[in-house]
């Protein structure tokens with residue numbers, strides 16, 4: 080069911096500083112910031128050739144990453160995103176297997192303009208999992 084690794088996400092307290100770290104200190108190619116108010120984050124993508132790192136900063140009052148950043152004030156690994164070719168089929172199979180699909184369970188449009196879903200970290204080795212249909 081899951082395919083390629085689409086991105087690994089790191090939540091950060093300061094997206095500009097984190098972008099400078101990756102661009103200037105690590106010499107990586109970093110995209111322009113993308114505000115995603117419907118997701119409560121602003122993101123950039125670090126292009127790595129074989130996959131991406133998503134750097135994300137809280138946006139707005141009810142950001143879903145606010146409490147993560149309270150617990151991890153310097154930032155930290157936040158989620159991992161796997162590609163699937165049929166997100167609704169994946170959702171039904173996961174639900175049938177007892178996994179918790181977060182939110183209302185309906186795919187939302189992610190930063191790449193593709194449908195995404197999130198799976199509860201407690202069901203997947205303490206790791207928040209994002210699925211993106213490609």
Ligand SMILES: CC[C@H](C(=O)O)C(=O)SCCNC(=O)CCNC(=O)[C@H](O)C(C)(C)COP(=O)(O)OP(=O)(O)OC[C@H]1O[C@@H](n2cnc3c(N)ncnc32)[C@H](O)[C@@H]1OP(=O)(O)O
Pocket residue numbers: 088115118120122133135143144146147156157158160181182188189190191195197199200201205206207209
């Ligand atoms: C889609 C746009 C973009 C893209 O790539 O295209 C993005 O990726 S946007 C990313 C931001 N959006 C989300 O993360 C949506 C899904 N996340 C959530 O719904 C919440 O963050 C949730 C439910 C995972 C956690 O919410 P919250 O932190 O408020 O709940 P708790 O504090 O009660 O946490 C419950 C329990 O889970 C542990 N936890 C929380 N976040 C993570 C995490 N990122 N990785 C691992 N574990 C996590 C938390 O520590 C609690 O555990 P406990 O042992 O009970 O303390």
Ligand SMILES: [Co+2]
Pocket residue numbers: 086088133158160209
């Ligand atoms: Co993501």
